Amino acid sequence: MPSAPAARPLYLAAWACPRCTSGAVAVTARREDPTGHVHQTLRCGACGTWRALSLPRPLAERFDAALDADLAAMRRELERRPAPRRAPIAAR
Numbered sequence: 001m002p003s004a005p006a007a008r009p010l011y012l013a014a015w016a017c018p019r020c021t022s023g024a025v026a027v028t029a030r031r032e033d034p035t036g037h038v039h040q041t042l043r044c045g046a047c048g049t050w051r052a053l054s055l056p057r058p059l060a061e062r063f064d065a066a067l068d069a070d071l072a073a074m075r076r077e078l079e080r081r082p083a084p085r086r087a088p089i090a091a092r
Ligand SMILES: [Zn+2]
Pocket: 017, 018, 019, 020, 021, 022, 044, 045, 046, 047, 048, 049
């Protein structure tokens, strides 16, 4: 019997695509307002859905920190892997 998925923190649950649940979502526009909210336009890289998301600034900052950590982990993984081999270019 599969275990129930772990509950996500609010700032990450709000991030996942509501259509396909993918976390492969990119910020395409971001604006902060004087009330302390961050308004973002998001696009899901998996299904292409566009949407608007508004979060209180503290939650948006926590999300930014999680995104930075994910990007740093991806960068470390790329640096760890050997460079891909390329086929020689044939002379004409
Ligand atoms: Zn999606």
